[in-house]
Amino acid sequence: MEFIETDLKGCFILEPRVFKDERGYFMESYNELTFQNGVGQKVNFVQDNQSHSTKGVLRGLHYQCGENTQAKLVRVLEGEVLDIAVDIRPDSETYGQYISIVLTAENQKQLFIPRGFAHGFLVLSESATFFYKCDNFYNAVSEGGIIFNDPTINIDWNFSIEELIISDKDGELPMLANAKRIW
Template sequence: MPFRPTGIPDLLVYEPRVHGDERGYFFESYNANTFGDEGIKIQFVQDNQARSTYGVLRGLHFQLGPYAQTKLIRTLEGRILDVVVDLRTGSPAYGKVFSIELSAENKLQLLVPQGFAHGYSVLSPTAEVMYKCDNFYNKTSEGGILYNDPALGIDWGIPLSDAVVSEKDKVLPLFANVQHNFTYQQ
């Protein structure tokens, strides 16, 4: 099975089957049939790509419903620490943090359902990240949580003194004050 549970409902790690030989490697980074066979039926409508240098910390971001996004995140070059927080009211994992290293080398991907705040830090000299979204970007529905909220205690894998954070991300609310419209559905 190419999907590994994370201990948080609906949050999955996707490990594609990699075929390698003396020429290099090949793998399907996404196949609707593979996902569908596991009961995951998502229609992705937008791909995003970002390149960053060591210490860049992006997040924690989300879009409110009805513009919420499911994301399939992978690293094309370098290494990142990908971090999510479950914001779904009623979820057994509400407020829980999950992190995983995604790299060009390990080829792991994180499937983040709607209702999670998402961010990442760059662990390597540079990193190129690509992620698929099942909804279009909508500026008026942007939301987020302060990356260094002490209540969440996130270890970003870099010294926060080295973190390069946007001005917008520095003023996001604490988890306790975040407003969202996400509800866990079994």
């Protein structure tokens, strides 16, 4: 597995070695020792989540606050998504900046998002199954979010805004300047 650190410190793209033949493919999607060596820290994942969505569904930008902050390891099992991580660490040199990556079932790439980031994704294919590991349990009271179209972050979703499918809850999230502080 190759670990590629992004412009946002601590955020890594993981590219697994995929072995293909006439039967299909095999890959190691997670190995604790390989992962910890690759990201340079010990991460203890405690919860796995999975969602299935149709084209145009935008989920996010979400995060957990305080002692419930979460690091995530995300990937796509079926379909294609545009995945976004926004640095909301108050003392970070890249505060308010984001990275985007297209994750697909075909490219098998994963994204490690450390604690201190908001996360969201947009389904680009007809449908997608999204899977992620978290290093902390979900806590509703600690939930935070940022509106997907915050002009200070200026995310290029590369998708028609009129075609987005957004939950009422996500459509009412605050701008970064008014969002809950992560810690």
